[in-house]
Amino acid sequence: QTGSANTNPSDSADDEYITSVSIGTPAQVLPLDFDTGSSDLWVFSSETPKSSASGHVTYSPSKSSTAKKLSGSTWSIEYGDKSSSSGDVYTDVVTIGGFSVKTQAVESATKVSTQFVQDTVISGLVGLGFDIGNQVSPRPQKTWFSNAASSLAEPLFTADLRHQETGSYNFGFIDTSLAKGTIGYTPADGSEGYWGFTATGYSVGGAKLNRNSITGIADTGTTLLLLPDNIVDAYYNNVESAQYDDSQEGVVFDCDEDLPSFSFGVGGQTITISGDLLNLTPIEEGSSTCFGGLQSSSDIGINIFGDVALKAALVVFDLGNERLGWAQK
Ligand SMILES: CCNC(=O)c1c(-c2ccccc2)csc1NC(=O)CNCCc1c[nH]c2ccccc12
Numbered sequence: 001q002t003g004s005a006n007t008n009p010s011d012s013a014d015d016e017y018i019t020s021v022s023i024g025t026p027a028q029v030l031p032l033d034f035d036t037g038s039s040d041l042w043v044f045s046s047e048t049p050k051s052s053a054s055g056h057v058t059y060s061p062s063k064s065s066t067a068k069k070l071s072g073s074t075w076s077i078e079y080g081d082k083s084s085s086s087g088d089v090y091t092d093v094v095t096i097g098g099f100s101v102k103t104q105a106v107e108s109a110t111k112v113s114t115q116f117v118q119d120t121v122i123s124g125l126v127g128l129g130f131d132i133g134n135q136v137s138p139r140p141q142k143t144w145f146s147n148a149a150s151s152l153a154e155p156l157f158t159a160d161l162r163h164q165e166t167g168s169y170n171f172g173f174i175d176t177s178l179a180k181g182t183i184g185y186t187p188a189d190g191s192e193g194y195w196g197f198t199a200t201g202y203s204v205g206g207a208k209l210n211r212n213s214i215t216g217i218a219d220t221g222t223t224l225l226l227l228p229d230n231i232v233d234a235y236y237n238n239v240e241s242a243q244y245d246d247s248q249e250g251v252v253f254d255c256d257e258d259l260p261s262f263s264f265g266v267g268g269q270t271i272t273i274s275g276d277l278l279n280l281t282p283i284e285e286g287s288s289t290c291f292g293g294l295q296s297s298s299d300i301g302i303n304i305f306g307d308v309a310l311k312a313a314l315v316v317f318d319l320g321n322e323r324l325g326w327a328q329k
Contacts, residue, residue: 002153003099003171007034009164010121013281013291014307015223017161018121019169022095023106024064030057030123034169035221036159036195036317037304039133039143040077041094042085042107043124044116052112055120061108067092075107075136080300083115089136094144096126099171101148105141125221128157128317133193145171145319155320159220160329161310163277174325179314181328184267188317188324194219195317197266197324199305204235205260209270216303218315218324223280225262225273226297226304235262235294248283248291255282255290262294264309266326273312280308 007019010033018031023043030043044053046060061067067090076086087110094104109124116122127133127143134140149155152172160167160178168178176183189196194217201209214227232251236242241254253259259275278293293308316325 001099001151002173003097003148005097005169005171007161007167007169009162012164013223014161014163014311016119016122017167017220017307019096019126021126023059024061024092025066026064027095028059028064030059031121032124032126033122033221034128034159035125035219036128037217037219037221038077038079038125039127039129039131039193040075040107040135040141041104041124041126041144042075042077042087042109044112045087045108047087048109048112052117057123059106059108059123061090061092061106064092066102067106070105070136070141073105073136073139073141077135080302081115083113085109085112085116087111089141096144097169097171099148099152101144104144104147105136107136107141128220129193129195130190132190145317148172149319156316156318159310159315159317161220161307163311174314174316176314176327179327179329181269183314183316183325183327184269185316185318185321185323185325186267188322190322194302195324200265202231202262202264204238204262209263209265214264214303216297216305218310218317219304219306220310222304222306223308224304224306225278225294225308226300226306227294228303229296229298232294232296235260236292242292245283245289250295251292252283252289253279253292255279255288267324269326269328271309271313271326271328273309277308277311
C-alpha cells in the first residue's frame with residue numbers, strides 16, 4: 001500500500017507547507033504542517049481555549065465515533081524557537097494521502113503559544129521524526145509514519161517541497177520522475193529524534209565542492225537553511241549589499257541583487273540551491289530589502305537543512321534502511 005498527499009506553501013515566503021489530513025469518523029479535515037524535525041501529531045481542538053482557537057480549523061473528538069480518550073496521557077512540547085503547546089491525548093483514525101492509520105495518537109491542545117495562535121493557516125503538526133522524540137507521557141506514542149510503515153509497500157516517505165507551487169509527500173514509494181538527478185543515500189542518525197546526516201562539503205556559486213563536512217538535520221518544520229557562521233560569511237561575501245539586520249535578526253540584502261547558488265555534497269551527489277531559492281522575500285510588504293534563506297546556526301547548536309534546502313531536492317526519508325536519499329530537482 002502507498003499514500004500520496006499534495007502540500008502547498010502557506011505564503012509568499014514559503015514559510016511552511018500545508019497538507020490536508022483527515023481525522024475521525026466522519027472525517028474532520030485539518031490543514032497540518034508535516035514536520036520531520038519533531039515526533040508528535042498535535043492539533044487545535046474543541047479543548048483549545050476559544051480565544052486561542054479563533055480562526056483555526058479544530059478537531060472535535062466528541063464528534064468522532066472512532067475517537068477514544070487515552071486516559072491518563074498528557075503531552076507538552078517546546079520547540080527550539082521557544083514556541084510551545086500541550087494537552088491531552090485521544091486515539092482516532094488518521095488518513096493522509098489515502099492511507100489510514102486506525103489507531104493514531106492524536107494530541108489535543110489545551111494550551112498553545114502565541115506563535116501558533118497567530119499562525120491561523122495551520123491547525124497543528126504531524127511529526128515525522130523518530131518515535132524516540134515523542135513527548136506523550138507516561139507512555140510515548142508512535143508517529144503516524146511509524147504506525148503506517150509496516151503496512152506500506154516500503155518503509156519510507158519522500159518530500160518534494162516546491163517554491164510557490166504544489167509539492168507532495170509520498171508514502172511507501174519513490175516517484176523518481178520528481179527528480180532530475182540520481183538519488184544519493186547517506187546514513188540517517190535518529191538517536192535525537194531528528195533525521196540527522198552529514199553533508200560531505202559545500203561550495204558557493206558554481207565552485208568545486210570543498211571537503212568541509214557539515215552535520216545537521218533534514219527538517220521540513222523549519223523554514224530556513226541554518227549553517228555555521230564561517231559558511232554563512234563565505235556565502236554573503238559574494239553579496240555586495242548583504243548586512244546583518246538586528247531588528248530582522250538575520251542577514252538582509254537588496255532584493256535586486258543576483259544571489260549566488262549554494263551547493264552541498266551528500267551521498268555522492270551534489271545538491272545545488274539556486275540563488276533565487278536563497279532570497280526569501282522582502283522584509284516587509286513592498287520593501288526593496290530582502291531576507292536571506294541562509295542564516296547562521298551558531299547560537300542554535302545544530303545545523304538545520306530546512307525548507308530552503310529541501311526545496312532544491314527530492315528527499316527520501318528511508319526508515320527501513322536508516323538512511324536519507326537526496327536527488328537534485
Ligand atoms: C524554527 C523551528 N525550528 C526549531 O525550533 C528547531 C531548532 C531550533 C533550536 C534553537 C533555536 C532555533 C531553532 C532546532 S531543531 C528545530 N526544529 C524543530 O523544532 C522542528 N519543528 C518546528 C515546529 C515549529 C516551531 N515553530 C513553528 C511555527 C510554525 C510552524 C511550525 C513550527
